[in-house]
Amino acid sequence: MAAARPFARLLVANRGEIALRIIRACRESGIETVAVYSDADRAARHVRAADFALRLGPAPAAESYLRADLIVAAAREAGAQAVHPGYGFLSERAAFAEACQAAGLVFVGPEPATLAGLGDKLAARRAAAAVGVPVVPGTLEPAAIESAEALEALADTAAEIGWPLLVKAAAGGGGRGMRRVETAAELGPALATASHEAEAAFGDGAVYLERLIEGARHVEVQLLGDAEGRIVALGERDCSVQRRHQKLVEEAPAPGLTAEARRALHAHGVAVAKAVGLRNAATAEFLLEPDGSVWFLEVNARLQVEHGVTELVTGLDLVKEQLWIAAGRPLSGAVLAAAARAAEPDRHAIEVRISAEDPANAFAPVPGTLAVWREPGGPGVRVDGWVEVGTHITSDYDPLLAKILVVAPDRPAALARLARALDELEVAGLQTTLPFDRWLVEEPAFVTADLTTDFVARHWRPEPLREAAARGAAALAAVALPPGDTLARPGSVGEGGPETRTTAGGPASPGRDHDRGPSAWRAAGRRAAARRWPA
Secondary structure (H helix, E strand, O other), X not given: OOOOOOOOEEEEOOOHHHHHHHHHHHHHOOOEEEEEEEHHXXXXXXXXXXXXXXXXXXXXHHHOOOOHHHHHHHHHHHOOOEEEOOOOOOOOOHHHHHHHHHOOOEEOOOOHHHHHHHHOHHHHHHHHHHOOOOEOOEOOOOOOOOOHXXXXXXXXXXXXXXXXXXXXXXOOOOOOOEEEEOOHHHHHHHHHHHHHHHHXXXXXXXXXXXXXXXXXXXXXXXXEEXXXXXXXXXXXXXXXXXXXXXXOEXXXXXXXXXXXXXXXXXXXXXXXXXXXXXXXXXXXXXXXOOOOOEEEEEEEOOOOOOHHHHHHHHOOOHHHHHXXXXXXXXXXXXXXXXXXXXXXXXXXXXXXXXXXXXXXXXXXXXXXXXXXEEOOOOOOEEEEEOOOOOOEEOOOOOOEEEEEEEEEOOHHHHHHHHHHHHHHXXXXXXXXXXXXXXXXXXXXXXXXXXXXXXXHHHHOOOHHHHHHHHHHHHHHHOOOOOOOOEEEXXXXXXXXXXXEEEOOOOOOOOOOHHHHOOHHHHHHHHHHHHOOOOO
């Protein structure tokens, strides 16, 4: 007898590492997979890993991965029963979920009505307030900005909320449609700019005001709900280390919380999820102040990029749980058991995102082609990535290359394991965030879990990066090499990107430099370039 499976065939409406993550879960569950791809991803790993693959269109996301009509048509053509949206792109679009259901496809995610409600951040704030969950002080209705009188009234409201504050898009997140406002004079221009940006990014220019709570931590609660109305929390993650309101590092559990504080936080998340009728996976996000105050921010009604840290702590496969919930099964016994012990975890997991960004230049995206990519391994190390040698990173999509995750019995052991994993990771050909991550694991404030959303602004100083890269180059130049050998400094960042040095007497020999280099040059180059920073 064939083993039970939630679906026979599923289309993955995404790309990159999350597409591979879903395909792997499906393969282990006996589900055939259908990949979709743009012209830029024709030879990508998720396309090769799937059982079937269908082209969507040109590289721009607006002509491929954001084309709901093409994706639904592809699913029907391929004979898929279900669609998993991953994260980003169409994952939180109620209209896409409705289109899937109208075509007879199961959408692996919350119901369209829930997506519509949570897609409106103001509606989510009102829902949280209605069930007694504290919301960040601010407005609960869209800001009126059509007239001078309306702006004047809004300035009075802003003064009551308190300066500084944020103007935020009602229909989106990720730092888009968001502006910091220090004074009443800045309010009008900030409202106009944020509204215009929100309209361009989300098709909805509605914005609202929210107090800027500084010196707080960003902590989120992982939620799962089934069709019977049962909703549980599977622990929390600290996501305070950010740039441009986007996460760089995530860990679970959130350091320094008591079991009682965890239970209270989890209860807030479950209360909001019940208020909006959650089914499947979502994450409730909160700010935690040093005095213990908790403020609700929003709910992301999808699988998060950082779901893996919760998997490592709980032992669950959240993608598989999503699939079974979408197929109509109640929450599994494993999920209920994990929820019961969520406030008293016995493991610690940390994730860092390796992206094609320049940490010495405000984390600006850096397109390019990978010349070297060697992933770490060993006990307690997981790599969720999608790239390989020769992968070309374009400006069409998010620059995420991989997520390096570690798990250990406690946070100090997890930090030691992460430092080791980052030492083992080798990348060259384009600039990445690896030097930042190597710095981070040795930064005293991070080691002691002094975490706030302004952590990067308080502690990261990019100026030494190029100096360290220069020292690394000098250290490498001092190593005697046979004529013709080439050295590429893994993970280094400088004015021209990762540097390749060729000794006199022969042409460069890419492809064997990393295999032949002795441990001496590895240690000198890698650590001097990226980890030993001047005070």
